[in-house]
Amino acid sequence: MLNVQPVELERAPVRLVPLGLEHEDGLKRAAADGALWSLRVTSVPEPEKTRAYIELALAGREAGHRFPFAVLDAATGEVLGSTSYHDIVPAVDRLEIGWTWYAQRVQRTAVNTTAKLLLLAHAFDTLGAQLVGWRTDNYNFASQRAIERLGAKKDGVLRHHALRRDGTVRDTVMYSLAAGEWPEVRAHLEWQLARPR
Secondary structure (H helix, E strand, O other): OOOOOOOOEEEOOEEEEEOOHHHHHHHHHHHHOOOHHHOOOOOOOOHHHHHHHHHHHHHHHHHOOEEEEEEEEOOOOOEEEEEEEEEEEHHHOEEEEEEEEEOHHHOOOHHHHHHHHHHHHHHHHHOOOOEEEEEEEOOOHHHHHHHHHHOOEEEEEEEEEEEOOOOOEEEEEEEEEEHHHHHHHHHHHHHHHHOOO
16 A cells, blocks of 8 residues: 655756655746746646645645645755655545646756656655555646656546636546556656666
């Protein structure tokens, strides 16, 4: 059974550490880089709501269904964004990766691929996950492309599934990766990180 505990994961250029209130100012700066909170299809907090965002994430950790990380620049310690394990279901060795967002200036860099490689390796190789899932807004095409680049399979769409921050109801696109698919996906992610950019 999955037993998610506090852990730090590192591989250049990122370090993932358990999210805490000490990351509030850094998350504010990351969210402000590109005014990411103004995108209705993301979970990025408005700068003045960053503390409440962190408190909600920590409440999820306390309840056992979410484990949030701050994503840091491994060299400088600067906060680049956040990501989480969530919807953790120990009885079936399943969890999801989500609540992921980064400062606009580091999007489409090695940051996301490296962070996902760290999270997937920890989930499958250390925690013994049998399945890792992702979900995203049906209109968040950038997120869908990023998840697909990781090698996840599209499971389907949950229609009329969740509220957006603007009060509209979204359809949710679901993806997953099974443990048996992980070795090939790991090799592909390593190739993506090694290839010239």
